[in-house]
Amino acid sequence: MEAAIEQESKTLRRGWTTGTCAAAASKAACLALLSGRFPSMVEVTLPGGQRPAFALAMEEMGEGYATAGIVKDAGDDPDVTHGALIMSRVQRGVPGSGIVFKAGLGVGTVTRPGLPLPPGEPAINPVPxxxxxxxxxxxxGSEYDFEVEISVADGEKIAEKTLNGRLGIMGGISILGTTGIVIPFSCAAWIHSIWRGIDVARAAGLIHIAGSTGSTSETAVELHHGLPEIALIDMGDFVGGMLKYLRDHPIPKVTIAGGVAKMTKLAQGMLDVHSKRGLADLDALARLAAEAGAGPDLVQRIAAANTVMEAFGIAHEDGLALGDRIAALAWQTAAKVLSDPLIALEILVFDREGRLIGRTEFTPSSHSGSLPGSDVI
Incomplete structure (x- = not known):
């Protein structure tokens, strides 16, 4: 993500989704099955009307089937599927069956409800x-009965770098894409994974989920509450994206967990807590410390700190519960987004070692409700 923000001012090359590559490979394989020859290039139509062309990376023809493969080019996006070989094996299907999709090696199978596809289906999303x-x-043309098996070389290994396992997609990656185009460093893919995680948790009947800004806070909140993996949402910097989705797709209990720097930014009203979206204000943090009872010398030392982490260390050494103050104000920011008395919201603040240094109690997140921890405000 740091690299993403640094690249914002540059012209970055776009790429193609796994769905686009699967469509191109399927078209080439079908053409070969019907004509006996593979094309040198194959064009596909994207949802927006664009028609990119692709060269085939592999082709194979056998008795009653044809297979074509295309190497995915994600452009300048650090996509884990960049360079993956996406293959489609096409053969004639049962008359009247239409197109039947199958998951080949490296493509996952849905095992949990809550996703756009029911359990048992290959993880080839609706738009692809x-x-x-x-x-x-x-x-x-009108000859429309085919069996299409999509596979991805090393897809099961690639899937280990994704959230598929947590979402209940087993055996490989998903074939994704809503526009057919990969926009470098787009936030959309991450936010959509947050939404799907919430959908899966709701479908499983969970009443408590926890969104975390990073791996340390995720491990800490998992241990703190004894939550199952399916209840853990990797929201990263997109606190607002998670909360807004929960506002329309509620779960009774929500925990927001994060480190001191990102929770301080949330406390200051920022819903995108990436470091490049705005820095935590140490002067404002010092003022909060003063309101929480810090003396002039401590306030000055906090304002002069190099980082939020250092400021919290200074406060801790002086016996000031600055974490609780930050948690209470972060709750206020998050509750304004949820604004639902039926959703109980909790904030947990952890240090780099995963120690809890600030928290609020679960409190109904009505905008007009009382702020938790008001005794420290």
Whole structure:
């Protein structure tokens, strides 16, 4: 993410989603199955009407089937699937069956409810399915009964770097994409993964989830509450993106957990807590310390600290519960977004070692409700 923000002022090359690559490979394989020859290049139509062309990286023809492969180019995005070989094996299907999708090696299978596809289905999302169907229709016309098996070389290994396991997608990666285009360093993919995590938790009947800004706070909140993995949402810097989705898709108990710097930013009203979106204000932190009872010398030392972490260390050495103050104000920021008395909200603040240094109690997140921890305000 740091690299992403540093690249914002540069012109970055866009790439293609796994769904686009699967559609192109399927079209080439279907054409080969029907004509006996693979094309040198294959074009597909994206949801926005664009028609990129792709060269085939592999081709194979056998008795009653054809397989084509395309190497995914994610452009300048640090996508874990960049360079992956996306393959489609096409064969004729049962008359009247339409297009039947199957998960080959390296493509996951849905095992939990709450996702756009029901359990048991290959993890080929709805938009890529439409793109594949359209691509096949361009070469097959009204002949529309095919079995399409999508596979990804080393897909199961690649999936270990994704959230698929947590979402209940087992055996490989998902074939994704809503526009067909990968926009470098886009926030959309991460935010959509947050939403899908919430959907899965709701479908499983969970009444408590925890969104964390990083791995340390996630491990800490998991241990603190004894939560199952399915209840843990990797929200990263996108606190607002998680809260806004929960506002429309509520869960009774929500914990927001994070380190001191990001929770301080949330306390200061920032819903995107990435370091490049605005720095935590140490002068404001010093003023909060003064309101919490810090003397002039301590206030001055906090304001002069190099980092928020150092400021918290200074406060801790002096016996000041600055973490509780930050947690209470962070709760106020988050509660304004949720604004739902049926959602009880809790804030937990952890240090770098995962020690709890600030918290609020679960409190209904009505905008007009009382602020938790008001005794420290």
């Amino acid at each position: 399915r439409k793109m594949i169907a359209q691509a096949i229709a361009e070469v097959a």
